[in-house]
Amino acid sequence: QVQLVESGGGLVQAGGSLRLSCAASGRTSSTYTMAWFRQAPGKEREFVATIPWSGGWQRYADSVKGRFTISADGAKNTVYLQMNSLKPEDRAVYYCAAARSAFVSSADEIEYWGQGTQVTVSS
Secondary structure, three states: OEEEEEEOOEEEEOOOOEEEEEEEEEOOOOOOEEEEEEEOOOOOOEEEEEEEOOOOOOEEOOOOOOOEEEEEEOOOOEEEEEEOOOOHHHOEEEEEEEEOOOOOOOHHHOOEEOOOEEEEEEO
16 A cells, blocks of 8 residues: 655645645555646546656656656655646646556556645636
């Protein structure tokens, strides 16, 4: 079992920044790929970004590329999502996730989910 706990959500004005954190515990493993997803009201959960614990590469959804940065600190078992230049359409519940697959692009590939943290962007 892997437990994931997100923090750092909140209310921010458009153009502002937030940093989300995800603390992993339990049977964390370097073989897992970590990811962030988000779900806006009335919409399906969508992929945001992914990174291995080694931090050797990152992959982003086109909608956040150039604005969001995912990083991982293996020593602290923590994954981060730095979100800059936030837009009202970034409003959603953000979920930390862990997958055994090296390639993560959909919620179907996720094995463990955090409880989510709300991000609200005012215009």
